[in-house]
Amino acid sequence: MSMSDSHSNAYAYVVGVLSPAEAHDFERHLVECGQCAEELVDARTVASALSSTVATAPPARLRTSVLDVISRTAQEQLAPASAARPALLSAVATTAKSSPSADSNVVPMRRSWSSRGSSLLVAAAVIAALAFGGWALQATQEAREARQVAEAAALDAREARQDAEAAAKQQDKLTNLLSANDVRAVSGRSPVGDLTGTVVMSEQRRTAVLVASELPELPEGRVYEAWTMKGEDPTPAGIFAPDGSDAVVELTDETFDADSVAVTQEPAGGSEQPTTDPIFTVLLPQR
Amino acid sequence: MVYMPALPIHELVPLMAQVSRGDQQAFAQLYDATSRKVFGIVLHVLRDHAQAEEVTQEVYVEVWRLARRYDSTQGSVTAWLNTMAHRRAIDRVRSAERRTQRERRHFEFQTDDRSPDPSELVVANDEGRRVRDALAQLSEGQRTAVELAYFQGKTQREVAEVLQVPLGTVKTRIRDGMQRLRKQLGEAAS
Ligand SMILES: [Zn+2]
Numbered sequence: 001m002s003m004s005d006s007h008s009n010a011y012a013y014v015v016g017v018l019s020p021a022e023a024h025d026f027e028r029h030l031v032e033c034g035q036c037a038e039e040l041v042d043a044r045t046v047a048s049a050l051s052s053t054v055a056t057a058p059p060a061r062l063r064t065s066v067l068d069v070i071s072r073t074a075q076e077q078l079a080p081a082s083a084a085r086p087a088l089l090s091a092v093a094t095t096a097k098s099s100p101s102a103d104s105n106v107v108p109m110r111r112s113w114s115s116r117g118s119s120l121l122v123a124a125a126v127i128a129a130l131a132f133g134g135w136a137l138q139a140t141q142e143a144r145e146a147r148q149v150a151e152a153a154a155l156d157a158r159e160a161r162q163d164a165e166a167a168a169k170q171q172d173k174l175t176n177l178l179s180a181n182d183v184r185a186v187s188g189r190s191p192v193g194d195l196t197g198t199v200v201m202s203e204q205r206r207t208a209v210l211v212a213s214e215l216p217e218l219p220e221g222r223v224y225e226a227w228t229m230k231g232e233d234p235t236p237a238g239i240f241a242p243d244g245s246d247a248v249v250e251l252t253d254e255t256f257d258a259d260s261v262a263v264t265q266e267p268a269g270g271s272e273q274p275t276t277d278p279i280f281t282v283l284l285p286q287r
Numbered sequence: 288m289v290y291m292p293a294l295p296i297h298e299l300v301p302l303m304a305q306v307s308r309g310d311q312q313a314f315a316q317l318y319d320a321t322s323r324k325v326f327g328i329v330l331h332v333l334r335d336h337a338q339a340e341e342v343t344q345e346v347y348v349e350v351w352r353l354a355r356r357y358d359s360t361q362g363s364v365t366a367w368l369n370t371m372a373h374r375r376a377i378d379r380v381r382s383a384e385r386r387t388q389r390e391r392r393h394f395e396f397q398t399d400d401r402s403p404d405p406s407e408l409v410v411a412n413d414e415g416r417r418v419r420d421a422l423a424q425l426s427e428g429q430r431t432a433v434e435l436a437y438f439q440g441k442t443q444r445e446v447a448e449v450l451q452v453p454l455g456t457v458k459t460r461i462r463d464g465m466q467r468l469r470k471q472l473g474e475a476a477s
Contacts, residue, residue, distance in 0.1 A: 011462040014370070015436040016377045017443040041362045046465045048362075048369040049472055050437055051328035052414040053422070058326035062340050067315055069344065070351040075309055077355075176360075 188282035228258035299364035307354035332376035429464030
């Protein structure tokens with residue numbers, strides 16, 4: 001399905017006349033089309049106005065019942081970031097692997113941006129994995145599981161709340177990034193193994209994240225460090241030591257001036273300059 | 288039962304923030320401010336009181352559970368609730384239709400009499416009046432397309448059959464009609 005098939009489908013999507021396949025294509029199209037994203041907000045506003053023509057007072061018993069049920073219902077606390085990552089990353093990995101390297105699924109206007117056809121799909125998968133935006137209707141199973149894990153581990157309540165708040169902030173940031181009109185995704189692959197890194201960035205939101213998957217296990221006392229590279233010149237962009245083989249790392253503002261993003265293994269605490277060769281490099285598009 | 292007057296739209300955002308922090312009283316206010324619209328659209332799509340109550344309850348429990356996901360950059364709180372409510376109602380209509388499709392296959396789809404149930408009191412409200420006026424300005428084809436799709440949950444094919452137009456025309460009619468509505472309602476619509 002090409003872009004033109006999905007473009008301008010926001011109103012049809014909102015009123016519900018798209019087939020499930022068309023609706024899916026449109027959701028994917030939203031990732032790269034700011035115009036449709038804006039139109040979607042408009043369409044939802046008009047739809048909501050339409051509903052006012054049939055406004056009907058519900059019976060009082062419904063209010064009682066709803067208030068009763070919610071008083072016994074736990075609210076979703078956004079999952080701690082570390083726990084939410086695997087789902088996000090497995091979606092990224094699955095999409096990256098399952099999509100053909102041919103550009104058949106990729107929007108032409110972005111083609112110059114990335115040599116890897118799957119980058120946009122990866123970004124779409126990130127969005128899907130986040131069940132992004134307030135619009136997602138499905139509860140994220142992952143979030144629930146993450147909470148259960150946190151509960152099972154009997155985390156100190158305050159700590160858990162701080163984690164949840166930090167995670168919520170991070171998720172807000174990711175959501176914000178992914179909903180930007182100019183969001184871009186570009187991937188790099190390691191010469192060996194399945195290791196991949198994807199940089200998702202938006203100039204408008206001044207936000208960039210690195211999504212790495214299939215990272216080799218770190219030796220004791222070592223961390224991964226991300227670098228923004230200007231030519232051969234590295235600037236530290238954050239250290240991370242994932243629990244599993246996947247990680248999401250927020251990159252520094254320097255990413256927007258950089259030519260590439262690289263990741264190396266460094267001693268705990270990180271280094272000022274890389275002390276090992278990069279395990280992978282993601283070339284950023286020319287501005 | 289005393290219902291609080293509906294809050295101005297912009298006050299729903301801070302209310303939503305309170306709800307996301309587990310404030311049940313704020314949730315009750317949110318319910319009072321929005322439930323006529325939510326229940327109204329669900330009932331209108333489903334045409335079944337018991338099911339409409341069930342779905343409306345599901346929507347509000349979901350709103351409570353997922354309150355943190357509300358994102359004000361993606362539209363108003365009422366638009367968020369309406370999206371959930373409409374989608375759930377449509378999903379239910381469609382799955383019920385799939386179940387009964389075999390029995391209904393020999394019936395030609397004709398006009399579906401969905402004139403309002405007289406036992407239902409549609410709440411008079413300013414917004415509703417303005418929108419009805421705006422709807423009346425649309426071309427017959429646009430209005431019918433929007434109504435069949437949005438209020439009756441008809442598929443693209445069904446709408447095309449009723450209107451006797453090609454499949455692709457349905458989306459255009461809906462888009463043109465709703466954009467015109469949007470223009471007429473201006474920024475104040477929610
Ligand atoms: Zn578009």
